[in-house]
Amino acid sequence: MRRNLIQVLESKIEGEILSDKELRDYYSVDASSYQIIPKAVVIANNQKDIINTIKAARKFNTTVTVRGAGTGLVGSALNSGIILDLKKLNKIKIRKNYAVVEPGVVKGILDKKLQSENKFFPPNPSIGSFCSIGGMLGNNSSGSRSLKYGSVIDNVLEVTIADGNGRLIKLPENKNISKKISNISKKISKKSFPNVSKNSSGYRIDTIKNEKDAHKIILGSEGTLGIILLAKIKIQNIPKNKALVVIEYDSNLQAAKNCKEILTTHPSAMEFVDKPTLKHIPEKFNKKTNCLLFIEYDEKISTNLKNVRILSNGKIKKIIHKDNEIFKWWKYRDSSLHYSLKSIKKENRIPHIIEDSAVPIEKIEKVFSVVKQVNKKFGTKSIIYGHIGNGNLHIRLSGKIVKKSTIKAISKEFFSEIIRQSGTITAEHGDGIARSEFIKKQYGKKNYEIFQELKRLLDQDNILNPNKIVSSKIKKVN
Ligand SMILES: Cc1cc2nc3c(=O)[nH]c(=O)nc-3n(C[C@H](O)[C@H](O)[C@H](O)COP(=O)(O)OP(=O)(O)OC[C@H]3O[C@@H](n4cnc5c(N)ncnc54)[C@H](O)[C@@H]3O)c2cc1C
Known part of the structure; x- marks a missing residue:
């Protein structure tokens, strides 16, 4: 009698096989807004289990998508074949x-x-x-x-x-x-x-x-x-000393301009949070404050602090040296996504698609103006925070948008402008389900074909996480 996928996995894998609907449901979501229910989940015990999972997928003409902790924001770890969980490989x-x-x-x-x-x-x-x-x-x-x-x-x-x-x-x-x-x-x-x-x-x-x-x-x-x-x-x-400077600004553009000057002081981190985000930070700010920069130094501290005082055109709120206080303020910044969700009613949340672009730092002001343009045209609102020193801003849009086609139109308009500025559609979150369709636009046809050539070199039969980055319709050679 011919055995099915689950039976073959059960006979070959030393780790666990999950095939119950409720467990597959658990692996059907991550921190994105997508859902894909897999056929089976393998929790591997060792490298042999991984190889045997790939072999079983090939035999049954299905796929293998590896999952980490599932905190990805664009559905990169979701797919319909076998999900491979490697949490036990932790040496x-x-x-x-x-x-x-x-x-x-x-x-x-x-x-x-x-x-x-x-x-x-x-x-x-x-x-x-x-x-x-x-x-x-x-x-x-x-x-x-x-x-x-x-x-x-x-x-x-x-x-x-x-x-x-x-x-x-x-x-x-x-x-x-x-x-x-x-x-x-x-x-x-x-x-x-x-x-x-x-x-x-x-x-x-x-x-x-x-x-x-x-x-x-x-x-x-x-x-x-x-x-x-x-x-x-x-x-x-670990650096011996650190100092964190928090600066208040009256406008996003003032902060954006000033960040370029302050970058000449070589900070180890430079981050931005806007008004809707800072409203949730349990500290007192000036009424006129519209946004903050967080600037950290981990070397040449006294020289750098002297220089940042000269270059800052905002109001220096704090210069922090103590580790526990620095940790507390970084927690405020790291909670930005959580704060943004608190600010937006569930029915007004627009899925992450344009949340992670980056531009060359000289063009950073342009990102704020493009977001303004998008808001005006599509009736959306935005919350902005992120790694401004790298030109990488996280944009969370909200509004009463129900049609997928409108979300696509917003993404097209936003990405066209980012690409025109020599920027990237994603600086750190990856392409996943949300952005893989825009890769050809980002890199052009020739480079896209080179991406497909790489895919053929290492995964000619499209077993590994298909439909992410390159399309599943890759031409086979030989
Ligand atoms: C509140 C919040 C804040 C975040 N802030 C940041 C941030 O500041 N910077 C940032 O970069 N990201 C951020 N992220 C996104 C995400 O947390 C990170 O990208 C994280 O590194 C993903 O790790 P994970 O283990 O959850 O991966 P998963 O989401 O499980 O997987 C991510 C991708 O990696 C692949 N993968 C997993 N394991 C392997 C493997 N063994 N081999 C090959 N591929 C593998 C998966 O197939 C998938 O494509 C944030 C997410 C949230 C929810």
Whole structure:
């Protein structure tokens, strides 16, 4: 008798197989507004389970989508085939300047272990301790400190993946595959890539200068090119001192202009929150205050503080040196998404699509004017906060919009302007369900075809997280 998918998984997998509807329902959602119910969920015990899951998916002509902690905002970890949960692969080895980590490691646990050795891993999504290393690498995540230390892609040295055929590949160590990736990278049209300091859209083939960079293609690929089984990540010494400066401004544009001047003082983080967000911060602000900048320094503190006092054209509300007070104020900033949800009635929430663009910092004022233009044309309201030092603003739209076509029209209009400014449609959250349809617009047809070539190299049969980043209709070769 021919066995079905669940029976085959049960016979091959040492971990758990979940096939009950209510458990599949749990895995059908993440922090986005999408829902896709999977056929089955595999909670892997080890690498062998991952390979066997891929083999079973191939046999039954279905797909494998790996899930981290499910905190992604655009549905990247949702799909209809098998969902692979790697939370049990959670080993951490710490060495002097690097750590070797499995994908199921929870960020908060890694942070604690590193802290006990006076070290840290710089990328710090505002979701804090909850996300997983696999999800961070899958999305090329970043956060406030990326201004100084870069995104995930700048902080990973090696990855071991299982590709769509279930082959184990270590990059950049595997010379054959690294060479192929490097050769494909030579064909891109660089001028169609955004000119920004952070970018999580498409495949980051622009970062591959030679074979030694081949692993970077996996970072931000949302589980579509390979399932990360192990990663060697760069770690840094925790800075001895920090200072956080909070500045009040009367207008968004005043803050936007001033942030460019203050960037010359080399802060480690520079963040923005607008009026609807700061209303929820339990501190007293000037009545006229319309927005805040949070500026952190972690070196040359006294010189930098002297310079920021000279350059600031807002009102310096606070200069904080004590760790617990700095932590408290960062919590206010990191709660922005939560504050924004509190400000918007449920029926007026518009799904995340334009929430994560970035532009070159010289163009930052333009983002505020485009949002104004969108609000005027579509009758929406907006809340804005985010990593302004990287030109990356999170925009939360609200309004009585029910038609999908209107949301699409807003996204088209907004993204056209962002791309015109050499910006990216997503700086750190990834493309997922929300934005994959805009990738051709972002990169142009030629680069899109190169993305498809990469997909064919590592997942020719489209087993891994289909319909994310590149379309499932990829041409087969041979
Ligand atoms: C309140 C809030 C604030 C946030 N703030 C930030 C922020 O400041 N900066 C930021 O960058 N993001 C932010 N995010 C988005 C999100 O939390 C991060 O991108 C996070 O790193 C995702 O991790 P995760 O484990 O939840 O991944 P998931 O959502 O589970 O997965 C994300 C992607 O990674 C892929 N993936 C997971 N594991 C693997 C693996 N082993 N191999 C290959 N691919 C894999 C998945 O298939 C999926 O495509 C925020 C989200 C929320 C809800």
